[in-house]
Amino acid sequence: MAATATSTNQVVDAVIGGGGSRGRNGNGFRKNGGGHGDDGLHYSPARYRLGIWVAIASIVMLFTALTSAYIVRMASSNDWTPLRMPKVLWLSTAVILISSVTIEISKRSLQRAKDSQYGMWLTLTAMLGVVFVSSQYAAWRNLARQGVYVATNPHSSFFYLFTAVHGLHVLGGLLALAYLLLRTRKRRETVEGELRRVGAAEAATVYWHFLDGLWICLFLLLFFWK
Amino acid sequence: MAEAATHGEVHRHPAPTSFIRKYIFSIDHKIIGIQYILLALTSVIIGMIMSVLMRINLSWPGSHIKILETLFPQGAPGGVMTAEFYLSLVTMHGTMMVFFVLTTAPQGGFGNYFLPIQIGADDMAFPVLNMLSFWVTFVGFLVLCLAIFAEGNATVGGWFSALGPAWAGGSGTVGPIGGWTGYPPLSALGKVAGPGQGVGLNLWIISIAIFCVGSLLGALNFITTLLNMRTRGMSLMRMPLTCWAWFTTAILALLSFPVLLGGGILLLLDRLAGTSFFIPGGLYVSGAAVPQHTGGSPLLWQHLFWFFGHPEVYIAILPGMGATSHILSTFARKPIFGYRAMVFAIFAIGMLGFFVWGHHMFMSGMSPYSAVAFSILTLSIGVPSAIKTFNWLGTLWGAKIRFTTPMLFAIGFVSLFVAGGITGLVLGQTSLDFFFHDTYFVTAHFHLVMGVASIFGMFAATYFWFPKMFGRMMHEGLGKFHFWITFIGVYAIFIPFHAMGMLGMPRRYSNFGEYEFLKNSHGLVLFVTVAAIITVLVQIVFYFNFIWSIFKGKKVANDNPWEATTLEWTIPSPPPHDNFAGIMPTVYHGPYEFSVPGAPNDYIMQTEPEGAAVSAGLEETSGNGGNGHKH
Numbered sequence: 001m002a003a004t005a006t007s008t009n010q011v012v013d014a015v016i017g018g019g020g021s022r023g024r025n026g027n028g029f030r031k032n033g034g035g036h037g038d039d040g041l042h043y044s045p046a047r048y049r050l051g052i053w054v055a056i057a058s059i060v061m062l063f064t065a066l067t068s069a070y071i072v073r074m075a076s077s078n079d080w081t082p083l084r085m086p087k088v089l090w091l092s093t094a095v096i097l098i099s100s101v102t103i104e105i106s107k108r109s110l111q112r113a114k115d116s117q118y119g120m121w122l123t124l125t126a127m128l129g130v131v132f133v134s135s136q137y138a139a140w141r142n143l144a145r146q147g148v149y150v151a152t153n154p155h156s157s158f159f160y161l162f163t164a165v166h167g168l169h170v171l172g173g174l175l176a177l178a179y180l181l182l183r184t185r186k187r188r189e190t191v192e193g194e195l196r197r198v199g200a201a202e203a204a205t206v207y208w209h210f211l212d213g214l215w216i217c218l219f220l221l222l223f224f225w226k
Numbered sequence: 227m228a229e230a231a232t233h234g235e236v237h238r239h240p241a242p243t244s245f246i247r248k249y250i251f252s253i254d255h256k257i258i259g260i261q262y263i264l265l266a267l268t269s270v271i272i273g274m275i276m277s278v279l280m281r282i283n284l285s286w287p288g289s290h291i292k293i294l295e296t297l298f299p300q301g302a303p304g305g306v307m308t309a310e311f312y313l314s315l316v317t318m319h320g321t322m323m324v325f326f327v328l329t330t331a332p333q334g335g336f337g338n339y340f341l342p343i344q345i346g347a348d349d350m351a352f353p354v355l356n357m358l359s360f361w362v363t364f365v366g367f368l369v370l371c372l373a374i375f376a377e378g379n380a381t382v383g384g385w386f387s388a389l390g391p392a393w394a395g396g397s398g399t400v401g402p403i404g405g406w407t408g409y410p411p412l413s414a415l416g417k418v419a420g421p422g423q424g425v426g427l428n429l430w431i432i433s434i435a436i437f438c439v440g441s442l443l444g445a446l447n448f449i450t451t452l453l454n455m456r457t458r459g460m461s462l463m464r465m466p467l468t469c470w471a472w473f474t475t476a477i478l479a480l481l482s483f484p485v486l487l488g489g490g491i492l493l494l495l496d497r498l499a500g501t502s503f504f505i506p507g508g509l510y511v512s513g514a515a516v517p518q519h520t521g522g523s524p525l526l527w528q529h530l531f532w533f534f535g536h537p538e539v540y541i542a543i544l545p546g547m548g549a550t551s552h553i554l555s556t557f558a559r560k561p562i563f564g565y566r567a568m569v570f571a572i573f574a575i576g577m578l579g580f581f582v583w584g585h586h587m588f589m590s591g592m593s594p595y596s597a598v599a600f601s602i603l604t605l606s607i608g609v610p611s612a613i614k615t616f617n618w619l620g621t622l623w624g625a626k627i628r629f630t631t632p633m634l635f636a637i638g639f640v641s642l643f644v645a646g647g648i649t650g651l652v653l654g655q656t657s658l659d660f661f662f663h664d665t666y667f668v669t670a671h672f673h674l675v676m677g678v679a680s681i682f683g684m685f686a687a688t689y690f691w692f693p694k695m696f697g698r699m700m701h702e703g704l705g706k707f708h709f710w711i712t713f714i715g716v717y718a719i720f721i722p723f724h725a726m727g728m729l730g731m732p733r734r735y736s737n738f739g740e741y742e743f744l745k746n747s748h749g750l751v752l753f754v755t756v757a758a759i760i761t762v763l764v765q766i767v768f769y770f771n772f773i774w775s776i777f778k779g780k781k782v783a784n785d786n787p788w789e790a791t792t793l794e795w796t797i798p799s800p801p802p803h804d805n806f807a808g809i810m811p812t813v814y815h816g817p818y819e820f821s822v823p824g825a826p827n828d829y830i831m832q833t834e835p836e837g838a839a840v841s842a843g844l845e846e847t848s849g850n851g852g853n854g855h856k857h
Contacts, residue, residue, distance in 0.1 A: 047351050051450045058442050058480045065488030065530055072529075073503060077521030151500035154521065161495065 048203035056210050059169065063214065066165065067221060070158050081153045085223045086142040092135040093219055099128035100212040107205040110198060118201075119185050125208070126177040133170055136163050155222075162218045166211070173211055176204045241803035251361070253353035254803060258360050259339030260695065263688075265360075265367060266331035267769070269322050272371075274762050276319040276400075283307050285755040287737050298378045300398025310421045312736035314399035317422075318374065320406030321430065324538065325437050326367055328680050332545030333479070334360065334444055336687045337472040339695065341448060343794040344466050346457025346811045348804045351450040355443050363440035366433045373429035374400045377422050386425040392498050393428060397421035402430050405734060407531060410504035410524045411511075414496040418511055428497060431490050438487040441479050448476035457793075459813035463569070464832070466792050466817040467562065470569050471548025474576040475541050481580070482537035489530035496522070525590055532583035539676040540579045543643070544572060546683020547614060550639045552817075553686050554621050556790045557633035559828050561818040563620030564613075571610035571617075578607050588659045597656045604654035611647055615640065630788070631705030635686035638713050639679055645717075646675025649724065664734075667727025670720045678716045685709075688772070693787050697799040698779030704771040708764060715761030722750045791829050792817050 074080055106121030140163070143149075143156065150160045184197040242248045249257060282289060290305035301311035342350055350356045375382040376395040383396020399422035404413045408430070417424035452473045456465070492503040500518060504527045507520035555562040562568060584592060584600030592600075618640045627633065649671040653659050662668060685708075692700045729747055731738065738744045738751070786795040793811055794801070811833045819830040 047450060047454045050454055051352060051446060054446050054449050054480065058446070058484050061481050062484035062488050065485040065533070066492075069488070069492060069503065069526055069530065072526050073521075073523060076523045076526075079502075079507070079521035150495070151502075151518070154502065157495065157499075157501040157503065161491070165491070 046199075048199040049206065052203040052206050056207070059210070059214075062165070063218070066158075066161065067218075070162075070221065073154050073158070077154070079153065080155055083143070083148065083155050083159055083223075084146075086139040088135055088138045088142060089219065089223075092132050092139065093215065095128050095132045095135060096212050096215050099125050099132065100209050102128060103205050103208045107201055110201050115185070115187060119181070122177060122181055122185075122201075126174060126181065129170060129174045129177065129208075133167060133174070136167055139163070159222055162222060166215055166218060169214075170211055173204070173208055176200075176207065180204055251357060253349075253357045255338050255342050255350045255353070255356055256695075256801060256805075258356050259335050259337075261360050262330045262334035262338060262363075263336070265364060266327045266335060266684075267772075269326035269330070269367065273319050273322040273327060274765065276315045276322070278759060278762055279307070280312060280315050280319065281755040281758045283312055283736060284738070285752045287739055298398060298400070300380065300396070301378055301400065307736075308398070309736040310397075310399050310403050313403035313405075313734065314377065314401045314422045314426070316734055317403060317405050317430075318370075318401040321370060321401075321434070323677065324406060324542070325434065326363075326370070328542035328676065329437075329441065329479075329538070330363065331684050332542065332549075332680060332687075333448075333472060333475050334363065334441075336468075336549065336684070336691065337448060337475070337545060338444075340691065340794055341469055341472050342451060342455070343797070343801060343805050344469050344792050345452060345455065345460050346793050346806070346813065347451060347455035348806060348810070350447045351454055352447050356447050359440050359443035359447065361440075362443065363437060366436035366440060369429055369433035369436060370401075373402075373426045373433065376429055377401055377424075377426035383425065389425075392416055393425045395425035397424065397426075399426065402427040407535070408493070408527075409531075410493065410496070410527045411506065411509055411516075411522075413527075414493055414504045414522075415509075415511060415516060416497060418514065418516070420512075428494070431494050431497075435487055435490045435494075438483040438490070441483050442487075445476040445479040445483070448472060449480065452476075457810050457813060460832075463566070464813055464816050466548075467551040467565070467568055467572070468545070468548035470572055471544045471551075474572050475544045478537040478541050478544070478576050478579065482534040482541070485530055486534035489527060489534070492530075493527065525587075528587050528590060529583070532586040533580070535586065536583045537576075537579045539672070540576055542676045542680045543683070544576065546639055546680045546686075547572060547643075549683045549687040549690070550618065550636045551614075551621075552792075553632050553636040553690050554618055554640075555818045555820065556690075556788055557628040557630055557636070558621050558625035559628070559820045560621055560625045561816075561820055563617040563623075565816065565818065567613055568617055571613040574610040575607060575614075578603065578610070582607065585654055585659070588656050589663045594656075601654055601656050605651060608647075608651055611643075615644055630689070631700070631702055631709060632686045632690035632788075634706065634709045634713075635682050635689060638709065639682040639686060641713075642674055642679040642682055642716070646671060646673070646679055646720075650675065662727055664732055665727035666723045666731045666733060669733055670723030670727060673723070674716070674720050678720070685712075685768070690788065691794075692772075692775065692779075693782045694794055694799045694801070696776050696779070698775050698781055699787065700775040700779060701771050704767055708767045708771065711764040711767075712761055715757055715764065718757035719754050719761060722754050726750060789827075789829050791815070791819055791831050793832055796831060796833055 102121050103125040106118050106125060109115075109117035109121060140160070143159070148156045150157055180201055184200055188194040188197050242252065242254075248254075252258060252261075279291070279294070282291065288306055291302065291307070292305055294302035294307060295305035298311065301308060301314070307315075338350070338356065342348070372382075376386050377383060377397055378400045380396040383394075386393045386395040394417045397417065401422055402408065402413065403420050403422045404427070408427070412419040412423065413427055415423065416427075452465075452469060456462075492501075495501045496503050496505055496519075502519040502522040504524050505516070505519035505522040506524065507522075509516040509519065551562055551568060582600060582604045584596060585604045588597055588600075622637075649667070653662055653668060653671055689700055689705055692698075726747060729744065731744055731747065738747070782799050785798055788795070793813070796811060797806060813832045814834060814836045815830050815832045817832060819825075819832075821828045822830055
């Protein structure tokens with residue numbers, strides 16, 4: 001019983017990076033570990049990474065709600081007319097896939113302290129992000145030219161909705177990239193500042209990969225799910 | 227202490243000096259917590275006034291209320307409220323209370339103030355996000371207030387009506403008339419569905435959507451702070467149960483509010499963009515066919531809404547459970563009974579809350595198989611709830627209880643939680659729900675368990691932490707007076723509700739005069755109204771006590787007036803800007819080490835160095851009690 005409890009605690013602490021005072025015995029639990037405390041610096045990269053994963057969990061729930069609605073709505077009526085996919089969406093998909101690669105290169109350059117490469121690949125990622133948003137907009141224009149609007153049929157409603165909500169999150173990601181480009185390209189003087197700079201870049205990278213994966217899921221759901 | 231000092235470091239953002247940065251756009255979690263509490267204290271006044279107006283209308287139909295005539299000449303011509311006006315009161319009372327009272331004070335208020343201190347952090351993980359979370363929530367509140375005037379006031383309504391037919395306002399209600407659940411199709415159609423369903427409902431959805439965003443920012447902060455910023459020695463199983471409650475609540479908020487946000491977006495699109503997510507084809511409303519819409523599913527909204535709505539009731543009550551556990555242990559001078567079981571029970575309640583939303587929809591024509599599944603899952607929440615109740619009673623058993631005001635309210639919480647929760651077992655059974663659905667029995671159930679019990683938890687928290695927040699005690703005599711009248715009052719209001727429900731009295735009716743089978747219940751209705759008015763009036767005592775004590779209350783004699791053990795009682799009252807003055811504490815003990823045999827005092831602070839306890843020969847006896855020390 002006690003052994004199980006202890007190992008559970010250790011697993012929990014290992015997962016979340018605790019363990020400030022491992023080995024101390026208090027309140028009846030042996031070796032129950034502890035929090036980070038002030039062992040770590042305040043702007044530890046762990047905090048940014050944790051924060052962005054928590055944020056992603058909530059965005060996932062938002063899209064879970066919307067995609068559940070999509071599936072239910074599709075099955076519950078006979079007024080569903082599938083859209084003809086605007087070809088430009090292949091461009092969007094390719095661009096956001098490539099941007100995932102470029103931001104990863106950018107992050108790794110930063111981790112290897114190659115700052116000029118970091119800036120270059122980051123700029124490229126931001127440009128690809130802008131191309132993605134423009135390409136999504138082109139898809140909207142394309143549909144509008146065919147006379148397909150938000151209220152035309154349920155599939156088009158969901159198409160506009162998904163692309164808009166995803167697009168808003170991409171715009172948020174672009175803001176984050178702009179922040180990195182403007183505020184944190186330079187090396188910081190303090191250790192804490194430097195960790196914070198790297199932490200912010202890592203968190204933005206995780207978020208950007210998430211946006212990429214999210215788009216792929218939405219793309220598959222919208223046009224390949226039968 | 228020396229060890230702690232070497233690990234201390236300077237706080238990362240300096241104390242602000244200007245009034246605006248210090249008290250308005252503050253990034254200090256303590257100020258933000260107080261802002262949330264003040265927001266709740268404001269919203270609750272609006273919500274209570276609305277409930278009194280509803281009671282007056284039910285007991286004395288046709289009575290002339292002068293002030294209503296002045297404020298809402300259309301909705302209450304001659305001071306007599308219309309049925310639609312009554313319905314809009316129902317909606318706005320529910321919305322105000324559920325979102326801006328029960329979600330803000332327990333989590334945003336007390337959680338914000340005390341979670342960082344109790345885990346030994348100098349602030350939240352993301353202070354600026356924390357500030358944003360409050361101000362976003364506040365904007366949501368303003369938008370909801372705007373809905374009152376956009377529908378209730380012809381002039382303001384006129385401004386909105388100019389925006390287009392979808393924004394038609396000024397219909398003489400104080401908001402939408404469809405209840406806080408906003409069921410489509412009537413909520414998706416605009417003003418054709420009734421007064422208040424135009425701009426009022428638009429603003430209602432927008433307000434809720436803004437509120438969702440604010441809550442998500444808060445939840446993100448709570449989770450990251452708790453996982454990342456616990457001080458040296460503060461293991462998860464050494465956290466006060468309040469922190470476990472706020473943590474679980476934050477997880478619920480993080481995963482459920484996005485679903486409501488998604489539903490809100492779909493509903494708003496149906497209303498403004500002409501889509502048909504929730505609107506079926508072939509509808510006739512108010513004698514006219516609804517063109518353009520086809521194939522939508524009104525039930526889809528119910529699923530999305532209640533997937534959020536059920537966790538929401540736990541968002542309201544879990545912090546109250548945490549505060550109650552904390553306060554019961556402190557004033558019983560005993561370790562909380564079964565700390566671990568309490569942690570697992572609170573988590574179990576939270577997680578099970580995600581799988582029971584269907585019990586709000588037994589009457590929607592769902593398959594009996596799904597209904598049975600939802601019913602069994604619902605009833606299974608009784609298990610962790612009973613664990614908690616038994617552990618609270620176990621904590622009180624044989625204790626030398628100090629009957630302070632916070633303790634009275636905490637015991638009151640246990641009483642109300644049991645009284646309100648037990649009818650959950652009745653309503654959770656499909657066969658009984660068929661009879662009780664949409665009667666006052668349901669109203670009685672959720673008011674007792676999620677409304678009043680949560681509020682009692684917050685009253686307990688207020689009286690308990692007030693000395694820490696403001697450096698002065700609240701008046702005990704007034705507090706006890708407040709407790710007894712409120713405690714008797716809420717039972718006097720809600721026990722008769724059960725009887726009315728069993729008589730078959732339906733919710734949301736503005737007048738029962740024309741129903742023969744309810745003729746005999748008028749005395750009951752009148753009794754409830756009198757009890758409600760007395761209970762509301764006695765809250766003035768609380769407000770007076772709160773404000774008076776901030777300025778004139780008895781100053782606290784020391785940092786730990788209740789002789790409690792957790793970290794907030796090791797620092798000055800009110801705490802300094804960075805909580806621990808740059809010296810981060812080290813934790814050696816569990817949160818509820820009361821009456822440890824052989825110890826010099828009947829409590830051991832969490833920060834008391836281990837050496838002291840060891841030399842007193844306590845190594846094997848210190849514990850959270852119950853199952854805490856089986857090694």
